Amino acid sequence: MKISARNTLKGTVKKIVPGVVxxxxxxxxxxxxxxxxxxxxxxxxxxxxxxxxxxxAVIKATEVMVAVD
Amino acid sequence: MKISARNTLKGTVKKIVPGVVxxxxxxxxxxxxxxxxxxxxxxxxxxxxxxxxxxxAVIKATEVMVAVD
Amino acid sequence: MKISARNTLKGTVKKIVPGVVxxxxxxxxxxxxxxxxxxxxxxxxxxxxxxxxxxxAVIKATEVMVAVD
Amino acid sequence: MKISARNTLKGTVKKIVPGVVxxxxxxxxxxxxxxxxxxxxxxxxxxxxxxxxxxxAVIKATEVMVAVD
Amino acid sequence: MKISARNTLKGTVKKIVPGVVxxxxxxxxxxxxxxxxxxxxxxxxxxxxxxxxxxxAVIKATEVMVAVD
Amino acid sequence: MKISARNTLKGTVKKIVPGVVxxxxxxxxxxxxxxxxxxxxxxxxxxxxxxxxxxxAVIKATEVMVAVD
Numbered sequence: 001m002k003i004s005a006r007n008t009l010k011g012t013v014k015k016i017v018p019g020v021v022x023x024x025x026x027x028x029x030x031x032x033x034x035x036x037x038x039x040x041x042x043x044x045x046x047x048x049x050x051x052x053x054x055x056x057a058v059i060k061a062t063e064v065m066v067a068v069d
Numbered sequence: 070m071k072i073s074a075r076n077t078l079k080g081t082v083k084k085i086v087p088g089v090v091x092x093x094x095x096x097x098x099x100x101x102x103x104x105x106x107x108x109x110x111x112x113x114x115x116x117x118x119x120x121x122x123x124x125x126a127v128i129k130a131t132e133v134m135v136a137v138d
Numbered sequence: 139m140k141i142s143a144r145n146t147l148k149g150t151v152k153k154i155v156p157g158v159v160x161x162x163x164x165x166x167x168x169x170x171x172x173x174x175x176x177x178x179x180x181x182x183x184x185x186x187x188x189x190x191x192x193x194x195a196v197i198k199a200t201e202v203m204v205a206v207d
Numbered sequence: 208m209k210i211s212a213r214n215t216l217k218g219t220v221k222k223i224v225p226g227v228v229x230x231x232x233x234x235x236x237x238x239x240x241x242x243x244x245x246x247x248x249x250x251x252x253x254x255x256x257x258x259x260x261x262x263x264a265v266i267k268a269t270e271v272m273v274a275v276d
Numbered sequence: 277m278k279i280s281a282r283n284t285l286k287g288t289v290k291k292i293v294p295g296v297v298x299x300x301x302x303x304x305x306x307x308x309x310x311x312x313x314x315x316x317x318x319x320x321x322x323x324x325x326x327x328x329x330x331x332x333a334v335i336k337a338t339e340v341m342v343a344v345d
Numbered sequence: 346m347k348i349s350a351r352n353t354l355k356g357t358v359k360k361i362v363p364g365v366v367x368x369x370x371x372x373x374x375x376x377x378x379x380x381x382x383x384x385x386x387x388x389x390x391x392x393x394x395x396x397x398x399x400x401x402a403v404i405k406a407t408e409v410m411v412a413v414d
Contacts, residue, residue: 001139003196003274004181006105008136019366021226021245024385025135030099036075037133038366038385040199040231040245043142047137056136058141061178062269062407063132064106066094067077067125067348068116070346072343072403073388088159090295090314093178107159107178109300109314109406112349127348130385131200131338136141144243146274157297162316163273168237174213175271176297176316185275194274200338201270202244204232205215205263205279206254208277210334210412211319228364228383247337247369247383250280265279268316269407282381284412301411306375312351313409323413332412339408340382342370343353343401344392 007059009035013049025049027057076128078104082118094118096126145197147173151187163187165195214266216242220256232256234264242266283335285311289325301325303333352404354380358394370394372402 011027014034023044025037035057049055080096083103092113094106104126118124149165152172161182163175173195187193218234221241230251232244242264256262287303290310299320301313311333325331356372359379368389370382380402394400 001141001194001274001276002185003139003141004175004177004185004272005134006178006181009102009104017366019226019364021224021229021231022366024130024366027135030102033078033099033102035078035128035133036130036385037135037142038130038200039135039142040144040243042231043135043144047135047140047142049135049137053137056139058134058136059104059128059132060270060272061093061105061107062176063128063405064104065074065127065349065405066096066106066108066112066116066118067127067346068118068122069346070343070345070348070401071392072346072348073341073382073384073392075385075388086159088157088295090293090298090300091159093159093180105178106349107407108349109312109351111300112351116347116349125346129339129341131383132198134142134198136139138139143272147240147242155297157295160297162268162297162318165273168240171216171237171240173216173266173271174268174316175273176268177273181273185273187273187275191275196272196274197242197266197270199231199243199245201266201336202242203212203265203280203336204234204244204246204250204254204256205265205277206256206260207277208279208332208412208414209323210277210279211313211315211323211410213316213319226364228362228367228369244280245338246280247282247381249369250282254278254280263277267408267410269314281410285378285380300406303411306378309354309375309378311354311404311409312406313411314406315411319411323411325411325413329413334410334412335380335404335408337369337381337383339404340380341350341403342372342382342384342388342392342394343403344394344398
């Protein structure tokens, strides 16, 4: 499946914090560059995410903000 | 200002495509890793974004999805 | 690619309105049930969307609100 | 109240999973077509959602992605 | 219609900037407090928004970030 | 840090409801005008939010909807 989300960053699962409804998943997408996702716990289960597994952070371009110092 | 958005990726502006209301901004956040943002044109102007400028991609964790092959 | 977005609604492209940065895409996901997406124009081009083509509306569960009469 | 969200899909509540802060609500918006929403638990309470109740999935067009096979 | 979005801020339309696909709408929700929305142009048309008209800014709680100085 | 999010509403923390992964934070941004945010619990901790503390609600313009009566 090819998706319109402009951002698909390949990485590795570094951390998973499961809640009741949500789960927080941390991916390392480049050395020292981490992206944190909050997804539903059932999605995390369904994707069979585990530490060290290869995964992608997918982000719609309209969700990304830009900041400067 | 310190913000609750969990993801603040430092990068460099690689490309700016201005529209009427929106602008598409591409940041390189690691060698070969780009993040595309769609922000309002007035925000892009107000941040004085230009090619090569250092900037951050800021993304709320609830906006990030996870995918696996 | 399998994605954490809980909502993947199969449909057919009914209408495409291209802007400068964005494009508005209407999918019919069930008889009489339409979903409108605003994606970047470059994504629409890259997906080669055209009228009548089969496509999916993908929506993260945290983006869906619920309303009652 | 009339809202700018382009997508208002009428359906029936099929499932509610309450968490501490969030609740996951599944609506059937057409035969066999389900939409999952994660809303705050207090919103779910305030809307008095219950199984079988008629409700709407409301989604802003900028939150919808498009995918193709 | 009663919606799960936790934030419904009553205000007055102060400014409308129409684009091709999107429109930028500024609401004053309290004296000196403005909220800017980017909605589809067709939504803006359909709501018959005009300067001085009373309207609401509606925001899902998961979309709001918090920052401190 | 200056951010592209068009909406930065200054307020005071009125209420914090911590969950496992998420926390619900209520800010009063004008007399009688409250904005509710759902952020990750770790963000709430990291920002050292507490009742009465000054804070900002930050909202990307594309996340704001408009409604009329």
